[in-house]
Amino acid sequence: MIKIETPTYYTATRKYELSFPSLEADIEADVVVIGGGFAGINTALELAEKGIKDIVVLEARYLGFGGTGRNGGQIMAGIGHDLDTIRKDVGEEGLRRIFEISDMGADVIKQRIEKYDIDADFRHGYAYLGFNSRQEKTLREWEKEFRSIAPDQDIQLITGADVQSVVGSDAYSCALKHMGSGQVHSLNLLLGEAKALTGYGARIFENSPALSVEYGETVKVRTAKGSVRASKLLWACDSFNNGIEPELDRKIINTYAFQLVTEPLSDELIHRISPIRGAYSDIRPVIDYFRVTNENRLLFGSATRVIEHIPNDLKGWQRAQMLKIFPYLDNVKIDLCWGGPMACTAKLFPHLGAMREHPNVFFVQGWAGFGVTPSHIICKILAEGMSEGSDRYDLVTSVNQVDIWGKYKFRPAILTAGKAWHQLSGYWMGRR
Numbered sequence: 242m243i244k245i246e247t248p249t250y251y252t253a254t255r256k257y258e259l260s261f262p263s264l265e266a267d268i269e270a271d272v273v274v275i276g277g278g279f280a281g282i283n284t285a286l287e288l289a290e291k292g293i294k295d296i297v298v299l300e301a302r303y304l305g306f307g308g309t310g311r312n313g314g315q316i317m318a319g320i321g322h323d324l325d326t327i328r329k330d331v332g333e334e335g336l337r338r339i340f341e342i343s344d345m346g347a348d349v350i351k352q353r354i355e356k357y358d359i360d361a362d363f364r365h366g367y368a369y370l371g372f373n374s375r376q377e378k379t380l381r382e383w384e385k386e387f388r389s390i391a392p393d394q395d396i397q398l399i400t401g402a403d404v405q406s407v408v409g410s411d412a413y414s415c416a417l418k419h420m421g422s423g424q425v426h427s428l429n430l431l432l433g434e435a436k437a438l439t440g441y442g443a444r445i446f447e448n449s450p451a452l453s454v455e456y457g458e459t460v461k462v463r464t465a466k467g468s469v470r471a472s473k474l475l476w477a478c479d480s481f482n483n484g485i486e487p488e489l490d491r492k493i494i495n496t497y498a499f500q501l502v503t504e505p506l507s508d509e510l511i512h513r514i515s516p517i518r519g520a521y522s523d524i525r526p527v528i529d530y531f532r533v534t535n536e537n538r539l540l541f542g543s544a545t546r547v548i549e550h551i552p553n554d555l556k557g558w559q560r561a562q563m564l565k566i567f568p569y570l571d572n573v574k575i576d577l578c579w580g581g582p583m584a585c586t587a588k589l590f591p592h593l594g595a596m597r598e599h600p601n602v603f604f605v606q607g608w609a610g611f612g613v614t615p616s617h618i619i620c621k622i623l624a625e626g627m628s629e630g631s632d633r634y635d636l637v638t639s640v641n642q643v644d645i646w647g648k649y650k651f652r653p654a655i656l657t658a659g660k661a662w663h664q665l666s667g668y669w670m671g672r673r
Contacts, residue, residue, distance in 0.1 A: 246306075251428035262446060264466065264467035267467055268470075270469055274298045274474075275462065279309045282304070282431055283620035284623050284627070289442075296438070300448075301450035301451070302450075303447045308583050308610075309613075312498075312610075313520070316367070316425055316614050317346075318421075318614075319614075319615070320591065321591065323670065324343075327588055339636065344421075347422055358433075361426045367424075367520050368519060370413045376524055380398055380524070384396060396420070396421070398417050409514045412566050422520070423520060459471070459472060474603065475603045475605070476604040481582075492644060493584040497549075497551055498581065502540045502541075506537050507537070511539075524672050525667060526667035527546040529541070529542070549656035549660065559578055589607075590607070590642075593637060594638035603626070605619060605620065607642070
């Protein structure tokens with residue numbers, strides 16, 4: 242089958258020409274995974290490293306079709322948006338443990354790349370950016386927290402005119418430099434991980450959407466031309482559940498994020514944009530995020546901040562967001578612009594665990610736009626839960642996620658109300 246890919250920076254610069262057949266037989270496995278993004282592939286690889294190698298991955302389109310192949314590629318600290326949203330679920334000690342866990346991501350990704358020799362343009366260098374004194378106060382608190390769990394990292398708050406030594410924009414008044422974080426080509430990372438997974442004997446099938454699932458002591462997943470029987474199932478569809486599993490679908494709602502990439506820029510212009518040649522995000526409730534790539538391009542992402550909608554002129558809208566930060570790029574050509582859905586839970590924290598009545602059926606979803614780094618943390622913990630169990634699996638699965646009612650009929654209104662509240666609460670929390 243011919244693979245028709247969404248045109249993005251990632252598909253245009255992929256380094257792995259992996260291609261997998263569609264499922265056209267009735268087969269058996271120990272574990273079947275539905276979804277071929279970071280969540281599905283990472284969890285499968287973690288299981289394979291534990292010795293559970295008879296794994297089948299079913300991808301409806303092609304690997305990285307969803308958020309994994311449409312994101313900013315930021316490697317940043319944290320899981321979810323504001324951990325205070327889960328304080329009541331996990332308590333103060335649990336919150337402290339999750340905060341400590343949340344700093345594992347960059348090391349997990351780096352170790353994975355080194356272990357399997359993955360060519361994914363990994364580079365250290367990150368900065369969290371603020372616009373005003375309230376955000377500067379927040380960044381000062383973050384500096385203390387980050388240093389407490391990563392004392393060996395180069396972490397430094399920079400203010401005033403010195404901000405230009407980190408990022409070439411007059412929009413920001415403060416920056417928290419974190420050289421332990423950084424950036425990665427997310428699609429090449431995924432494909433390298435998929436290649437490593439097949440090295441353990443796992444089987445991957447593309448263009449093989451799950452059409453029905455039968456639960457029981459043995460799970461059966463049917464596709465158009467085949468089926469998989471397995472002892473365990475992992476749902477890893479995220480924003481592409483599309484109602485096939487209603488219990489999970491009720492816990493998430495899709496919003497949209499958009500990215501662009503410029504034409505290749507001169508070394509001088511790249512240095513002006515990013516003296517640390519790194520990746521960035523501001524700390525507003527709905528962020529701008531950007532990075533300079535290996536090919537001297539600027540990749541810039543954002544989303545609508547209050548009114549939920551998909552801009553009619555996506556390239557023009559996204560260009561306008563970029564120029565607010567870098568007005569001197571007015572004459573720069575935009576080579577590509579794209580977007581896609583991202584699933585959010587009400588608490589903006591990932592939803593994972595096992596189905597209430599089916600302990601052999603697991604799931605993970607709701608990355609809320611923060612999936613590149615957290616997926617490598619959460620899926621390591623999820624694999625523990627799917628195999629031997631662990632205290633930290635019990636901790637992260639104790640977060641109680643609520644149903645989101647009326648999301649198909651009233652999705653824009655629900656998201657607009659949520660964004661408005663997120664912006665208002667962000668003011669009092671020092672994020673605006």
